[in-house]
Amino acid sequence: MKIKVGVIFGGQTVEHEVSIISAVQAMHSFNLNKYEVIPIYISKDKEMYTGKQLKNIESYQDLKKLKKKIKPIIFYKHKDNFIICSNHHFKRKISKIDIAFPIVHGNNVEDGTIQGYLETIGVPYVGSGVIASAMGQDKVFMKQVFAANDLPIVDYLWFYDTEYLQNKEELINKIIKFKLPVIIKPATLGSSIGISKVHNKKELIDAIETAIKYDNKIVVEAIINNLVEVNCSVIGTYEEQEASILEEVMSTDEFLTYKDKYLGNSKGSKSKGMASTNRIVPARIDEKMSDEIKGIAKEVFRILNLKGICRIDFLIDKKKEKVYINEPNTIPGSLAYYLWEASDKTYPNLLDELIMTAIKSYQKRTNTISSFDNNLLENYHHKKVLKVKLNNFIFFINLKKIIAK
Numbered sequence: 001m002k003i004k005v006g007v008i009f010g011g012q013t014v015e016h017e018v019s020i021i022s023a024v025q026a027m028h029s030f031n032l033n034k035y036e037v038i039p040i041y042i043s044k045d046k047e048m049y050t051g052k053q054l055k056n057i058e059s060y061q062d063l064k065k066l067k068k069k070i071k072p073i074i075f076y077k078h079k080d081n082f083i084i085c086s087n088h089h090f091k092r093k094i095s096k097i098d099i100a101f102p103i104v105h106g107n108n109v110e111d112g113t114i115q116g117y118l119e120t121i122g123v124p125y126v127g128s129g130v131i132a133s134a135m136g137q138d139k140v141f142m143k144q145v146f147a148a149n150d151l152p153i154v155d156y157l158w159f160y161d162t163e164y165l166q167n168k169e170e171l172i173n174k175i176i177k178f179k180l181p182v183i184i185k186p187a188t189l190g191s192s193i194g195i196s197k198v199h200n201k202k203e204l205i206d207a208i209e210t211a212i213k214y215d216n217k218i219v220v221e222a223i224i225n226n227l228v229e230v231n232c233s234v235i236g237t238y239e240e241q242e243a244s245i246l247e248e249v250m251s252t253d254e255f256l257t258y259k260d261k262y263l264g265n266s267k268g269s270k271s272k273g274m275a276s277t278n279r280i281v282p283a284r285i286d287e288k289m290s291d292e293i294k295g296i297a298k299e300v301f302r303i304l305n306l307k308g309i310c311r312i313d314f315l316i317d318k319k320k321e322k323v324y325i326n327e328p329n330t331i332p333g334s335l336a337y338y339l340w341e342a343s344d345k346t347y348p349n350l351l352d353e354l355i356m357t358a359i360k361s362y363q364k365r366t367n368t369i370s371s372f373d374n375n376l377l378e379n380y381h382h383k384k385v386l387k388v389k390l391n392n393f394i395f396f397i398n399l400k401k402i403i404a405k
Contacts, residue, residue: 002035003036004036004038004096004098004099005097005100006038006040006075006099007026008042008114009022009039010044010109011108011109011114012042013110014106014193014214015193016044016106017060021057024057027055028055029348030351035351039052041070047087049070049073050095051070072086072087074086075121082097082098099126099359104331106137106189107188111138112131112132112134115128115133124358127309127354128306128307128310129305129307132306136306137188140187145303153324153325157219158187158220159218159220161212161216172201175220176201180200180204182223183197183222185218185221186217189215194210194211194213194214195211196211197223228285228316228318229249229314230248230285230316231246231313231339232244233332234301235309235354236301236307236357237361238305241301244336245342247281247282250279281339297314300312307358308354308357308358309354310330311332312325312326312329314326335350335351337350
């Protein structure tokens with residue numbers, strides 16, 4: 001019997017289209033002898049849909065027309081089944097899934113939101129959990145965790161939009177003293193959206209005001225001279241990690257832009273997501289530095305308690321031979337399959353491995369204590385003190401004080 005995989009993608013995020021590209025790539029790469037793939041598309045207005053048209057990238061050229069051809073759905077758990085049914089006819093079952101495979105990018109989806117929803121209804125799913133996903137999405141949070149674990153990061157500052165609006169001159173002067181040029185980034189976005197390199201005060205103001213259109217938390221990072229950008233993918237769990245071959249990414253700008261990643265550089269070209277980015281594989285660095293980066297990548301994966309697949313991006317100061325962590329991508333563009341193909345792991349085999357890892361993690365999680373069978377309130381009959389036996393311990397609860405509070 002085939003495993004029914006619900007591929008979840010889209011969502012209310014500026015990386016909506018990027019998610020579609022990654023998901024369609026994956027849906028066409030599953031081993032259909034083992035899996036039945038069911039697309040679960042989340043529109044920009046947060047409605048869920050399914051339908052065979054969602055597997056074709058051409059269908060997304062006209063989203064209004066597409067919605068007329070696909071079925072609005074809701075998704076819920078009934079006993080041990082995960083049911084997809086019609087949003088218009090609640091009792092009309094469309095399908096069911098055995099496991100969810102989120103292939104989402106950016107805020108409101110990749111940041112633990114989808115993962116929290118799936119955890120709440122108890123659906124097994126591929127990829128990192130709620131906390132790991134949230135940390136991986138927030139550039140400030142992750143830097144604080146890396147610093148606490150003595151991992152190499154560039155010097156940085158951060159602030160909220162309200163702090164900028166209330167103390168604009170003071171904050172700008174603080175950044176100028178930090179030393180220009182710098183990189184300005186929205187803290188919780190990906191795909192290089194809202195990122196700017198600034199050289200003077202005017203560019204700085206413009207960059208900040210662009211960034212706060214996307215996010216309420218802004219990061220200021222020091223520039224790395226003699227820059228080389230290198231990426232490494234990692235698969236596994238906190239128990240065991242495997243690092244891929246390294247890629248050196250080539251940009252047409254001073255950093256890898258959204259255009260470099262997804263829009264292509266020729267008119268009429270169809271994007272293949274991160275798989276179409278100009279790259280050199282393996283990266284042009286020596287074996288010692290390559291091993292160092294792979295080691296840091298696996299440590300990042302372990303410290304953040306990531307699961308499934310991740311791509312960790314690095315910055316190298318080639319002159320100083322110094323490596324810095326840029327950021328982890330908990331659901332990387334194109335699932336970084338191109339790095340594993342270079343490591344003799346085909347895309348179908350990679351997807352298979354990710355699903356098997358998710359199933360094992362789900363089985364392990366269901367064996368841990370997450371709630372108690374006891375109902376602490378079952379003996380409550382307006383008594384002042386409730387006597388409760390829980391796991392061989394006796395508790396006396398003063399109900400009068402609880403109610404008063």
